[in-house]
Amino acid sequence: MPTIVVEVMPKAELLDPQGKAVLGALTRLGQSQFSSVRVGKRFELTVDGEVTDAVLAEVATLADEMLSNSVIEDVVGIHVVETAAPAGASV
Amino acid sequence: MRIGVVTFPGSLDDRDAQRAVRIAGAEPVALWHGTHDLDGVDAIVLPGGFSYGDYLRCGAIASHSPIMAEVIQAADRGVPVLGICNGFQMLTEAHLLPGGLIRNDHGSFICRDQRLRVENTSTDWTNGFTEAQEITIPLKNGEGGFIASAAELERLEGENHVVFRYLDVNPNGSLNNIAGITNARGNVVGLMPHPEHAVEPGFGPDTPDAMRSGVDGLTFFTSALEGLLARA
Numbered sequence: 535m536p537t538i539v540v541e542v543m544p545k546a547e548l549l550d551p552q553g554k555a556v557l558g559a560l561t562r563l564g565q566s567q568f569s570s571v572r573v574g575k576r577f578e579l580t581v582d583g584e585v586t587d588a589v590l591a592e593v594a595t596l597a598d599e600m601l602s603n604s605v606i607e608d609v610v611g612i613h614v615v616e617t618a619a620p621a622g623a624s625v
Numbered sequence: 626m627r628i629g630v631v632t633f634p635g636s637l638d639d640r641d642a643q644r645a646v647r648i649a650g651a652e653p654v655a656l657w658h659g660t661h662d663l664d665g666v667d668a669i670v671l672p673g674g675f676s677y678g679d680y681l682r683c684g685a686i687a688s689h690s691p692i693m694a695e696v697i698q699a700a701d702r703g704v705p706v707l708g709i710c711n712g713f714q715m716l717t718e719a720h721l722l723p724g725g726l727i728r729n730d731h732g733s734f735i736c737r738d739q740r741l742r743v744e745n746t747s748t749d750w751t752n753g754f755t756e757a758q759e760i761t762i763p764l765k766n767g768e769g770g771f772i773a774s775a776a777e778l779e780r781l782e783g784e785n786h787v788v789f790r791y792l793d794v795n796p797n798g799s800l801n802n803i804a805g806i807t808n809a810r811g812n813v814v815g816l817m818p819h820p821e822h823a824v825e826p827g828f829g830p831d832t833p834d835a836m837r838s839g840v841d842g843l844t845f846f847t848s849a850l851e852g853l854l855a856r857a
Binding site for chain 2: 544548549551552605606
């Protein structure tokens with residue numbers, strides 16, 4: 535079944551406390567080669583049926599209006615992946 | 626006068642808001658997020674809490690609740706709407722107020738009695754305050770950092786839409802120390818601190834006079850009530 539992946543990140547200019555906390559933990563583990571960590575969100579929307587241009591357009595709108603808040607986040611990617619059917623599922 | 630308080634899954638302060646409405650002299654009306662029924666109320670409070678576990682973004686899922694369609698219509702008609710904490714987050718997510726709220730800059734939840742300056746006394750929820758009055762009400766949030774674009778911030782300041790500003794400390798990294806804002810009409814007000822927790826002697830913040838005697842939050846609700854009575 536096709537899945538549409540939507541990726542959302544906090545705006546680059548905003549402080550990302552979650553990323554900062556992860557960076558702090560990495561540093562404590564001795565991993566000092568990273569200068570920054572930012573944490574975003576990945577939505578996987580499994581589609582019933584075919585991914586048409588109309589479906590993609592709908593997802594683009596939803597990504598802007600519901601899955602992200604343009605005041606604090608950016609939609610950084612929308613792409614389609616074909617996922618294998620779960621084991622045992624009839625195709 | 627009847628003031629509705631909407632309960633969402635995960636609301637925490639709905640009962641406190643109802644109590645504040647009652648102490649102010651109005652009739653509290655419990656409203657449910659999953660209906661399209663405002664029950665003919667004269668004003669609406671969106672209470673604090675963690676609706677939908679803050680999933681997606683704070684207030685985001687609640688802002689798409691069935692009753693929010695009616696709340697948005699009512700706000701557009703001029704019905705007074707107050708969003709407290711999570712309710713403020715819902716108002717920004719519903720685009721009834723500009724800007725957004727992000728995680729506190731220090732990364733921690735904060736709970737304290739917060740001093741504020743009332744910057745705008747012409748809104749439906751603040752007309753009982755005096756200009757630049759300093760008040761103290763509880764603040765408790767993890768994601769209370771107010772942000773907006775530079776252009777939006779300039780507009781908010783220029784049009785006097787900043788209603789409350791933090792004094793003494795900026796508890797969450799809010800831009801321009803903004804604690805609460807209003808819309809152009811002054812009927813929609815959102816703020817992170819909690820007026821409903823400072824309405825009854827013995828249960829409010831400490832004051833120089835006596836422990837827990839602070840009732841500065843009551844004026845929010847009496848302001849709305851008196852405005853409604855004057856218009857009736």
